[in-house]
Amino acid sequence: MDTAIPISAKCLTYGRISLLEESLYSFIAQKYSGKYELLIVNDYPLQTLHFDHPKVRIINLKETFKKIGEKEDYSISQCKYDTVVQWDDDDIAQPWHLKNINKFFPGHGLLHWRRGIFMMGPNIKAIRSVGNSGIVFSKQAWQKVGGYPHGDAGSDMDFVISIKKAKEKVSHADPKMPSWIYRWGNNSYHLSGLGRDREDRDNIIVRHSRHIETLRKQGKIPTGDIELKPKWKQDYVHLLKDFINKYHWVNT
Numbered sequence: 001m002d003t004a005i006p007i008s009a010k011c012l013t014y015g016r017i018s019l020l021e022e023s024l025y026s027f028i029a030q031k032y033s034g035k036y037e038l039l040i041v042n043d044y045p046l047q048t049l050h051f052d053h054p055k056v057r058i059i060n061l062k063e064t065f066k067k068i069g070e071k072e073d074y075s076i077s078q079c080k081y082d083t084v085v086q087w088d089d090d091d092i093a094q095p096w097h098l099k100n101i102n103k104f105f106p107g108h109g110l111l112h113w114r115r116g117i118f119m120m121g122p123n124i125k126a127i128r129s130v131g132n133s134g135i136v137f138s139k140q141a142w143q144k145v146g147g148y149p150h151g152d153a154g155s156d157m158d159f160v161i162s163i164k165k166a167k168e169k170v171s172h173a174d175p176k177m178p179s180w181i182y183r184w185g186n187n188s189y190h191l192s193g194l195g196r197d198r199e200d201r202d203n204i205i206v207r208h209s210r211h212i213e214t215l216r217k218q219g220k221i222p223t224g225d226i227e228l229k230p231k232w233k234q235d236y237v238h239l240l241k242d243f244i245n246k247y248h249w250v251n252t
Contacts, residue, residue, distance in 0.1 A: 004034025004102050008079035009087035012071055014064070015044045015212040015221050017228070019090045025230035027087065028053060032098040038087065041075045044212070046221075051228040066205060069150035072159075076148070082139045086156075090183055091133060092119075092236050097179035101136055104175065109141035109168025110160065117181040117240060124243045127178055132156045134180035141168045181236060 009027060013020050020040070027038045042049050043061040051058060059078065065071040076084055083105060087093070105111045116130035135156070142148070145162040149155045164170060215221045 004032065005083055005106055006035040006081035007032075007037075007083045007085060007098055007101060008081040009036065009038045009085040010075040010079055011038060011040045011087045011089050012075055013040060013042050013044070013049075013089040014208070015047065015215070016089055017047075017049075017222060017226060020049075021228055021230050022092060022232055023087065023089045024051065024056070024228055025232050026093040026095075026097070026236075027056070028230055029095045030093070030098045031095050032102070034098075034102065035081065036098055037080055039075060039078055040089075041071060041078070043071060046216070046223040048225050049228055050225060051230070064205065064209060067150040067203075068205065069148040069155045069159075072148035072155065073150075076139065076142055079139070084137055084139060084142070086133070086135045086137075088133065092181035092183065092232075093134075094177070094179040094181070094237060094240065096177065100173065100175045100177075100179045104171050104173035105136050107169065108171040109138050109144075109166075110163045111136035111171040111173050112160075113178070113180050114172045114174040115178045117178050119181055119183045122234065124239060127243070130180055130182040132160055133182040135160065136171075137163060138168075141166065144168070178240070 011020070011023060011027075024038070024040075030036065036055060038056045040049065040051075040056065040058045041061070042058065043064045045062050045064065048060045049058050057078075065074070083101070085098075085101060101111065112132075113130050113134055115127065116134065117124055118126045118128055118130060141163050145159070145166050149158040149162070212221060216223065
């Protein structure tokens with residue numbers, strides 16, 4: 001009997017094709033026996049994304065969400081399955097990531113990665129907890145707390161806090177082989193790097209959109225119909241193995 005749980009990975013994106021193609025490749029490279037899907041929600045009106053794959057759905061919207069939480073809630077509502085994975089477009093999953101989720105998540109409302117991979121630029125800097133990146137949660141937990149907070153760059157933290165306050169069971173996953181890579185840099189211009197909203201400036205969505213528009217005018221952001229071409233810029237599997245061999249990291 002197959003005990004692999006069905007999994008929905010949701011990926012929110014806005015004008016970051018090169019990063020998205022790496023994240024997409026991470027998904028199609030998964031080795032998992034259960035049902036799974038990747039839902040990409042794109043609300044950058046100047047881009048219409050395309051990719052033909054039975055496990056990948058893309059929703060292209062012609063209007064940008066006003067709040068991050070609104071986009072999160074919309075994407076979660078569109079997921080087919082109860083187990084929802086935060087699949088950020090600027091991070092990387094190893095091919096065994098869904099297997100790790102299936103091992104550590106069932107029976108819980110929230111999963112944090114106690115052992116993950118942190119990358120600053122092109123190299124692994126540490127293997128450690130990755131905070132709220134790559135969290136896994138159930139739709140029931142999301143509904144129980146009334147959805148995602150419609151706030152700013154700290155919405156993910158507020159969401160996690162609300163689930164914990166609701167006394168949902170939390171899995172602190174510590175896999176022998178980490179499978180989620182949180183990246184900082186790599187031209188990813190993190191929303192969290194733009195800081196919290198304040199009364200004296202535009203909200204984070206406006207500021208982020210303005211940044212993308214600047215890049216578009218510089219010819220760095222393509223527009224129109226875009227056929228995604230999933231690929232990795234480097235072999236992240238070998239990168240991890242080389243790191244382990246170099247620093248004699250033990251799989252305990």
